[in-house]
Amino acid sequence: MKPEVPLALQKLAGSLLLEVAPAVGADYLQRNTGVSAIMLQMAAEEWERAAARRVEENEALRALFRDSVRVVADAQLGRRLTEAAGTRDPDLRVSTLEAGNAALRALLVELHAHVEGLDGPAARRVEDAIWAELRRSTERRALALAPF
Amino acid sequence: MCQHPRVQALADRFAGYVAHRWPDASDVRVDELARIHGGASRETYRLRLRCRRGGADEERRLVLRRDPPGSLIETERSVEFRAYAAFRGSRVPVPEALWLEEDPAWLERAFFVMEEVRGGEASPQALLAPPYAAHLARIGEQKWTILGEIHRADPLALGLADVMPPPALDACWRRELEHWERVIDEDELAPQPIARAGIRWLRRHPPRPAQKLAVVHADFRTGNFLVSPDGEILAVLDWEMAHLGDPLEDLAWSINRTWCWARDGRAGGLLPRERAIEIWEKASGLRADPDDLLWWEVFSSVKGLGIWISSAKEYSAGKSSDPVLGLTGWWLTNAQDRALLESLGRLS
Numbered sequence: 001m002k003p004e005v006p007l008a009l010q011k012l013a014g015s016l017l018l019e020v021a022p023a024v025g026a027d028y029l030q031r032n033t034g035v036s037a038i039m040l041q042m043a044a045e046e047w048e049r050a051a052a053r054r055v056e057e058n059e060a061l062r063a064l065f066r067d068s069v070r071v072v073a074d075a076q077l078g079r080r081l082t083e084a085a086g087t088r089d090p091d092l093r094v095s096t097l098e099a100g101n102a103a104l105r106a107l108l109v110e111l112h113a114h115v116e117g118l119d120g121p122a123a124r125r126v127e128d129a130i131w132a133e134l135r136r137s138t139e140r141r142a143l144a145l146a147p148f
Numbered sequence: 149m150c151q152h153p154r155v156q157a158l159a160d161r162f163a164g165y166v167a168h169r170w171p172d173a174s175d176v177r178v179d180e181l182a183r184i185h186g187g188a189s190r191e192t193y194r195l196r197l198r199c200r201r202g203g204a205d206e207e208r209r210l211v212l213r214r215d216p217p218g219s220l221i222e223t224e225r226s227v228e229f230r231a232y233a234a235f236r237g238s239r240v241p242v243p244e245a246l247w248l249e250e251d252p253a254w255l256e257r258a259f260f261v262m263e264e265v266r267g268g269e270a271s272p273q274a275l276l277a278p279p280y281a282a283h284l285a286r287i288g289e290q291k292w293t294i295l296g297e298i299h300r301a302d303p304l305a306l307g308l309a310d311v312m313p314p315p316a317l318d319a320c321w322r323r324e325l326e327h328w329e330r331v332i333d334e335d336e337l338a339p340q341p342i343a344r345a346g347i348r349w350l351r352r353h354p355p356r357p358a359q360k361l362a363v364v365h366a367d368f369r370t371g372n373f374l375v376s377p378d379g380e381i382l383a384v385l386d387w388e389m390a391h392l393g394d395p396l397e398d399l400a401w402s403i404n405r406t407w408c409w410a411r412d413g414r415a416g417g418l419l420p421r422e423r424a425i426e427i428w429e430k431a432s433g434l435r436a437d438p439d440d441l442l443w444w445e446v447f448s449s450v451k452g453l454g455i456w457i458s459s460a461k462e463y464s465a466g467k468s469s470d471p472v473l474g475l476t477g478w479w480l481t482n483a484q485d486r487a488l489l490e491s492l493g494r495l496s
Contacts, residue, residue, distance in 0.1 A: 026182060026183070027182060027183075027184055027185075028182065028183040028184055028185060031185055032470070032471055032472075035471040035472055035475050036471050038475060039471060039474060039475055039478070042475075042478055042479065098338075101338075102338050102339055105338065105339040105341055106339040108339070108341050109339055109340075109341045109344045112341060112344070112345055113344070113348060116348065131489075131494045134341060134342050134345070134485075134489065134494070135489060135494065135495065135496075137341075137342075137485075138342070138482060138485045138486045138489065141482045141485075142482055142486075143478065143479050143482060145479060146479050146482060146483045
């Protein structure tokens with residue numbers, strides 16, 4: 001698709017900021033125009049990585065579940081982790097990847113709560129791995145315009 | 149001049165309301181009515197009111213805060229109004245609160261009216277630029293002194309207990325945590341593993357009872373007060389989430405990492421965190437115990453996530469077309485996740 005979507009979104013954002021917003025008289029609408037421009041810039045950033053970051057995260061979560069199963073004390077949770085670790089993303093549409101990501105992240109919440117209640121170094125290693133994944137998850141979602 | 153017929157109609161109806169409130173006034177006119185950004189939960193307008201009263205011409209610049217369509221937040225409206233009224237004339241600068249009107253017959257929805265404080269800037273981005281940028285330290289000194297003054301006040305003597313139910317000192321943290329956990333439960337559009345981990349941590353490490361019961365502004369941050377070009381804080385705004393509780397809740401929110409607008413770690417983009425805490429301790433006469441403050445800092449990120457998650461839901465559900473709600477759902481959710489990881493010592 002030419003021009004590339006991120007390029008088009010950036011140009012639209014620039015037009016809103018530099019041409020439209022200054023011409024809008026009302027303060028409220030001028031500010032909304034500026035906010036809309038920022039959202040277009042963010043959408044451009046997200047467009048480029050949307051599928052890649054979801055594929056990467058879903059695979060990371062499956063690997064984390066595979067590595068965690070032997071530590072889990074709850075047999076039913078263990079089975080669900082094993083099952084989730086064996087899934088694959090059926091296609092690369094962002095909506096499909098997002099649905100898979102939501103299911104995996106919901107299971108991650110359960111695993112995290114469960115492991116926090118376990119004693120021993122193996123449980124701590126899993127917990128550390130979960131925190132590391134959560135840290136990476138924020139990096140994957142970080143936006144260039146974020147406040148820090 | 150009011151251009152849009154809908155805006156003109158609102159101005160005319162408001163003029164009718166003023167004539168009702170001020171029976172001794174004549175020739176009541178409302179113009180220059182324009183919507184402004186004043187918190188996403190209510191429609192906010194500035195306007196000019198002119199009339200003859202007591203044999204003289206009178207002109208007032210006012211702000212009208214009207215409930216959005218379908219609003220169910222009646223208590224918050226009266227809470228905000230009463231907070232302005234309670235602190236008027238104190239060391240906490242606030243605009244004069246004029247009227248609280250619950251009857252939707254006048255403007256279709258409930259509203260309240262207050263004086264417009266003119267000549268002030270609230271936008272954090274604007275404050276980081278000239279002429280305000282030369283006064284950031286001074287603004288910071290005032291900011292945390294004012295916060296200390298809010299917490300030094302006796303909320304019962306201010307007469308706020310009927311609109312702000314007082315919790316027991318050892319129940320402040322639980323009430324707030326349960327409220328914001330419920331918000332996340334109801335509004336999350338996707339699982340929130342970092343928020344959930346934060347909530348579990350908060351339950352495992354409860355803080356000590358509050359040192360005192362204080363008025364908690366609950367959104368005291370750079371962006372919610374007006375500053376003059378020479379660096380004076382003219383008014384503290386946006387009291388809609390105010391309640392009685394632990395004053396550390398406000399201190400933690402005010403220094404939350406997401407408000408480090410200058411991207412250099414200065415609290416609120418204004419002062420080093422430790423200096424902000426020192427000023428607050430001196431002004432409030434209270435102590436910020438590091439362990440208790442950490443609990444409230446973790447809580448403030450959970451609360452922030454609750455707000456951004458709700459914003460995203462409201463925008464996604466089409467309840468509001470305000471792009472600020474969509475924007476905060478995108479960027480602040482991620483920034484708040486990172487702030488929470490940092491408070492928990494898990495960012496690196």
